[in-house]
Amino acid sequence: MGADTRVDVAIQGIRLLDAPVARRAGAGPSDDGHVLLDGVGAAIPLNPRSPYTVSGGKLLLDGADTGMGVEAVARPRFYDLETADGVSYEKIARLHSSSVLATTVVQTCARYAESERCRFCAIEESLNAGATVAVKTPAQIAEVAKAAYELDGITQMVMTTGTSNGRDRGATHLARCVRAVREVLPDLPIQVQCEPPGDLQTIQDLYDAGARSIGIHVESLDEAARLAWMPGKGSVPMAEYKAAWAEAVRVFGWNQVSTYLLVGLGEDPDEMVRGAVELIEMGVYPFVVPFRPLAGTLATDVDGATAPDPRDVYKVTAQVSAALRAHGMLGADQAAGCAACGACSALGSCGSDEAAS
Ligand code: SF4
DSSP: OOHHHHHHHHHHOBBOSOOSSEEOSOSSSOOEEEEEETTEEEEEEBOTTOSEEEETTEEEETTEEEEEEEEEOOOOGGGGOBOTTSOBGGGTOEEETTTEEEEESBOOOTTOSTTTSOTTOOTTHHHHTTSSOSBOOHHHHHHHHHHHHHHHOOOEEEEEOOOOSSTTTTHHHHHHHHHHHHHHOTTOOEEEEOOOOSSTHHHHHHHHHTOOEEEOOOBOSOHHHHHHHOTTGGGSOHHHHHHHHHHHHHHHOTTSEEEEEEETSSOOHHHHHHHHHHHHHTTEEEEEEEOOOOTTSHHHHTTOOOOOOHHHHHHHHHHHHHHHHHTTOOGGGSSSSHHHHOTTOSTGGGTTTSOOO
């Protein structure tokens, strides 16, 4: 797959009328349709104004064949089920890409006041739209995971959470949910995603519950960008992130820890690459993703933010991909999670998962 086309389509999106598996809002950057580009899972913005269209399973740019195949991920069968008390399984967990089950265990965030909220985040919008429930119980999540495994063959699971007011920042409920899923599916790899917990013991607790990868997502390494885009989360000192990453690498292992880095928050691309290399050197996978201006977020609705320059996205993605390769750090080696899935990043199409020569 052409890496520059993959980057460009990740930014410009696809004019696709029918994406049976899509996420319109939710935690962090979202609003995408799940497709297979040349057979590889990709989460691509659905954009009615995109120059990319699909015809006969081919990706077209301004009507011309790009040579890339496109296939929409089919609607999973577990979406048609509901719990005994009438909650649709689709409101409890969603299919991401073709084989990842993802859930936000608590769909509210203590930082959602306008003055605190991450400006690219829409975690409570899917709740307001009635597309999900505020708190998923461990039993509900386990029930849905079992069905998704049996009916649709999911191979891994991602659990994220809105941040709570407690010292654990939401990780305790995450651990309960992991434990419940592992009781019914002992071999299903699970990644958890949370802020650095105030008490680092929580990281061990998540591992002991059965999680095998962890994402502690800083989004940007640049202090000015952190405070401008994430006034609440950006007030957590970088030292706390570094301590949490180091503890997570100790507990989960080298390359079982990851963090999102969003290109397009104003961070200097060269600085971002340098920071990503430092993360790699400490055993943390930097998952590089372009910032997406989504309806329902403050970035789009208030700030009028626009998508990043594809050249910056390509440059950072290609250089981080080369650094990952040089260090032998493969997303596919993560037990579960976004680095293992790869659909939201173009790192894979830049060759990040190819063995270094
Ligand atoms: S990379 Fe992460 S957020 Fe994106 S589709 Fe895969 S599991 Fe979901």
